[in-house]
Amino acid sequence: MNRPVIAGVVLASTLLATISCVPPPRVTEGEEPAGRRSMDATVNALFAPPSPETIPGDLRGEQIRLGYEMVVNTQQYGKRYVGNALNCTNCHLDAGLHPNSASFVGISTLYPQYRERAGRQVTLADRINECFERSLNGKSLPPDSVKLTAIVAYIEWLSQNMPPGSAVPWRGIPRLTSIHQPDPLNGKKVFEKKCVFCHGSDGQGTMAGPPVWGPRSYNIGAGMARVSVAAAFIKANMPRGWGWTVTNNEAIDTAAYINVQPRPDFPDKIHDWPKGNKPADVPY
Ligand code: HEC
Ligand code: HEC
Known part of the structure; x- marks a missing residue:
């Protein structure tokens, strides 16, 4: 269920390579969303990532391929560092x-970047x-880790077609503009x-979808634990691969419902937003 169909990726990226991606406007609250903010940039980049099928066969290609595997098979390749049932993909x-x-395409060009949640500059690896x-x-990988460097290499490889100084207009997840009060x-x-049907009546996942x-x-502590972020993700992407969508209100209400359910704590949360400005929907 977790492995993306490569043929679909190739088709999608070929189609997308031919059109300019103009995202809908989004609400910005607090520090996140991280992106789609650089509307003042002069270069209008196309969404034109290379297909993972074209990762080169040389030594650098091997590193990029490991990064790709870390992203799609995180459970297997990143086992020591993962504490739940999810894969990056x-x-x-x-x-x-x-x-x-939250596409990886183009984003390596934006780091290092100041993050308000961390109160400092962070690198892509951070x-x-x-x-x-x-x-x-889970837990963070050491800065010199081969596996961490491989993910960075994969994201850099996906970002290779970005013109210098370009904005990344498709960055992040397109936020919803709505005044609807979340109703769990x-x-x-x-x-x-x-x-x-896919996530299970107990939310613990099935063969057809991961736990929520x-x-x-x-x-x-995850971005997805915020109702605004989960609602954006659900509206833009759920259900996966079916011919129908959910309304804005349904996305907001299901996001509120899944995020009032029990989930693991994030022990280090006291260090978040050291300078204030914590967004209102952060659940701690
Ligand atoms: C439970 C969902 C989830 C999983 C699993 C997950 N992420 Fe994320 N990730 C997010 C969200 C949400 C954001 C922020 C998107 C936004 O604010 O629009 C994000 C942001 C990022 C960013 C910053 C993107 C940018 O535009 O600067 C990177 C890099 C990233 N994730 C890498 C990873 C990698 C690598 C993995 C696996 C090791 C992973 N993520 C697993 C949800 C997830
Ligand atoms: C047809 C099956 C299907 C349906 C229906 C579906 N999902 Fe998903 N969902 C998936 C799959 C599959 C993924 C993982 C996508 C991938 O790996 O490509 C996912 C991922 C997610 C994620 C992020 C990963 C995680 O587990 O935290 C959330 C949140 C989510 N779905 C919420 C919902 C909500 C809410 C609904 C109902 C409005 C919904 N989904 C309906 C199949 C489905």
């Missing part, structure tokens, strides 16, 4: 090539480690109708 869809789910500690409820009770009803709460899900 469960959220960074199509191995990071999907333009509406940002990857944040997802290991939070989204994967309605979210439960929608979840039972539209999500249990419980001990094998992302922890409370």
Whole structure:
């Protein structure tokens, strides 16, 4: 269920390579979303990532391929560092090539970058480690780790077609503009109708979809634990691979429902937002 179909990726990226990606406007709250903010940039980049099928066969290619495996088979390749049942590609869809789910395409050009949550400049490797500690409820890899360097190499390789100085207009997950108050009770009803088939009535996942709460899900420090982020992800991407979508309100309500369910704690949360400005929907 977790491995993206390469043929689909190739097709999607070929199609996408031919059109300019103009994302919808998004609400910016607090420090996140990280992206889609550089509307003042002069260069308008195309979403034109290379296909993972064309990773070269040389030594550098081997490193890039390891990075790709870390992203799609995190459970296997990153086992020591993962504390739940997720792979990076469960959220960074199509191995990071999907333009509406925090794509990896182009983003290496934006680091190092100041992060308000950390209160300091972070490198791309630091940002990857944040997802290991939070989204994967695991632990960070040492800075000189071959596996961490490989993920960075993969993201750099995906970013190779970015013109210098360009914005990354598809960055992040397109946020919803809505004044709807999240309603977890309605979210439960929608979840039972539209999500249990793949994620299970207990939210613990099935063969058709990963867990969305419980001990094998992302922890409370993860971006996905925020209702605004989960709602954006659900609206843009769920259900996966079917011919229908959910409404904005359904996305917001199911996001609220899954995020009031029990999930792992994030022990280091006291160090977040050292300078204030914590977004209102951070659950701690
Ligand atoms: C047809 C099956 C299917 C349905 C229905 C579906 N999902 Fe998913 N969902 C998936 C799959 C598969 C993934 C992982 C995507 C991948 O690996 O490519 C996923 C990923 C997710 C994720 C991020 C990864 C995680 O587990 O935390 C969330 C959150 C999520 N779904 C929520 C929902 C919600 C809420 C609904 C109902 C509105 C829903 N999904 C409906 C199949 C489905
Ligand atoms: C539970 C979902 C989830 C999983 C699993 C996950 N991430 Fe993330 N990741 C996110 C979210 C959400 C964001 C922030 C997106 C936004 O704010 O729009 C993010 C952001 C990032 C960014 C920064 C993107 C940018 O635009 O600067 C990187 C790099 C990243 N993740 C790498 C990884 C890697 C590598 C893995 C696996 C080791 C991983 N993530 C696993 C949800 C996840």
